Amino acid sequence: MTVNEIIIRTARLADADAIRHISGRYAKEGVMLERSTEDIIENIRNFLVAEENGQVIGSCALSFFTVHLAEIRTLAVIDTFTRRGVGRKLVGKAEEVLSEEGVRTAFVLTLNPDFFLSLGYHAVDKERFPQKIWRDCTYCPKLMACDEIAMIKDLEGATVDSPLSAVGRNKKSEP
């Protein structure tokens, strides 16, 4: 059996439709927040795509909050390509890019904690995250009924509290 090479690269404008298609399908299922083509185009340099035989089969995006804290979001792999390590590769590359930027902590908001657990993330209380983190939540249909699990990974062995120390503790913050 031929094993095709999966390339992880920075997205190009021409990938916007494919990213929209892949993530849009999961958004319709309520698994992730919908992102418009305009939003994807505006943020295209923060997207990574997985490509096999010239086809975009998965993508994820980076979203920076402080110089030491960033989110990995909009992670999606076409269902017929799952469980082949594509998601792991995308997250690995995202973490590499974040580390190069000096980001110490990556976080995710997810309904699929088992996947991220397998990649070394652990759950934290999302109520303890600063209000800043919720900048996208206003656009989410779930809003206050958010059922996503916040998970973090220390990219250089920082402590669990590091996201808060980067922007100051704000116990009053609400989603």
Ligand SMILES: CC(C)(COP(=O)(O)OP(=O)(O)OC[C@H]1O[C@@H](n2cnc3c(N)ncnc32)[C@H](O)[C@@H]1OP(=O)(O)O)[C@@H](O)C(=O)NCCC(=O)NCCS
């Ligand atoms: C979650 C998702 C990105 C995983 O992509 P993937 O390419 O299948 O992941 P990988 O093949 O790299 O899996 C790596 C490991 O993660 C774990 N894993 C992957 N999918 C899992 C799942 N659905 N449930 C539990 N563990 C899972 C497994 O340990 C897996 O290793 P294994 O196959 O050797 O057992 C993909 O299923 C997807 O797009 N889901 C819908 C959108 C979504 O939930 N995005 C993430 C949150 S925003």
